[in-house]
Amino acid sequence: MNMNDTIAAISTTLGVGAISIIRVSGNDSIKIVNNMFKGKNLETVETHTIHYGHIIDQDEIIDEVLVSVMKAPKTFTAEDVVEINCHGGISTTNKVLELVLNNGARLAEPGEFTKRAFLNGRIDLTQAESVMDLINSKNESKRKVAIKGLNGYVSNIIRNLRQEILELLASIEVNIDYPEYEDAEVMTNEKVKPKVIKIKEKLKKIINESENGKILTNGIKTIIIGKPNVGKSSILNRLLDEEKAIVTDIEGTTRDTVEGNISINGVSLNIIDTAGIRETEDIVEKIGVEKSLNLIPEADLVILVLNNNEKLSEEDKMILDACRDKKTIVVINKNDLERKIDITEISYENIIYTNTIDLNGIDSLKEKIVELFNLNELEQQDYTYLSNARQISLAKEAYQILEEVEKGIQDEVPVDMIEIDIKRAWEKLGEIIGETYTEELIDQLFSQFCLGK
């Protein structure tokens, strides 16, 4: 897409509302809007001023508007930007946009304004991602993370770490290039090692905090699993406090998956109720069963439900086995009925007893979730971490490289070889903030934005 085009889009939601904003950005934005504006000459006004007037189509008055004129470089895109505040409503808004396009602007792609802000160097990649997160944030925690990111907290953390690596690289370099230069400290593996470890530890802390942050931003992906009729749907309903899943007495009625969302301590729990796991000939049910087993690896949390009133069956044991490596809470339901299950056979740490008739134990289940994910502490933390999977995975790659570096030092690899790997880690961290990027990455990333941003 041509960066020289002047682009335009409706930046507000298209619907019935008091006002709508049409945003125009690029070299010709002021000229284009001036052509369709009756009021002051916008080409001669001061920057960052607002002007009352009318949008006209030849002689016809289209709307009464306020127009903001913001000249480069202190604008969202770092280009000349004009925003037309017109009356809300679909036809007025569309008509004004149509006129802007007829006068020479091109319709912006999703995220193109923010993409320009990035390409023009006004914000880095983490800040651009924060713009999107801010728009999409559905709760207070997400909003806090996003606005901190936008203000450059994440960038600063990464920049500081890169600076530290750069200084280490420089000191190694001096040694290699000027071995005779006596004032410079001779960089042996011995001297490099503690510095690498220090950087590695800092990075580890960032990654850990980021993973907590991801829980805040993306919620906890939870699945409820168990054989038919143990009370999965009832538990989901109690958690959701609404009758979303249909509870019945016939085994296997939750054929497919049912999903719901609750919020605990401001963290959202995205719960999927799976069909019962059991050996089955029923095709429909079989799809559901396979689906539920497939869901285990992706889940952050498994709620594994068993029936207090029954001995452990082969299926129960199979499910218990399948969840071995997962963060799992075993829920022994139907606690109002006689105990027939043998608890000693269940070698899981987190066991909760519930019954869904008088809600006994449902609160304990919620408390257990708070405990397992440190949700109390999470609330109080400073929100200064990498905010998405792309950033976290790059940080992990950098960490991996530093681990290799440390191992290399252990194995007495020559310091100039070590230096190459340290440089790789520095570059990986650079990708987080977009110091190095590919066209594909940028296109893919910004296409997730909404129109007009």
Ligand code: GDP
């Ligand atoms: P699912 O197949 O695992 O989703 O199980 P359901 O939630 O559909 O429940 C199966 C049956 O068990 C229904 O008749 C529920 O009313 C009943 N049930 C669920 N929880 C309890 C409980 O705590 N105690 C008793 N006595 N019955 C329950």
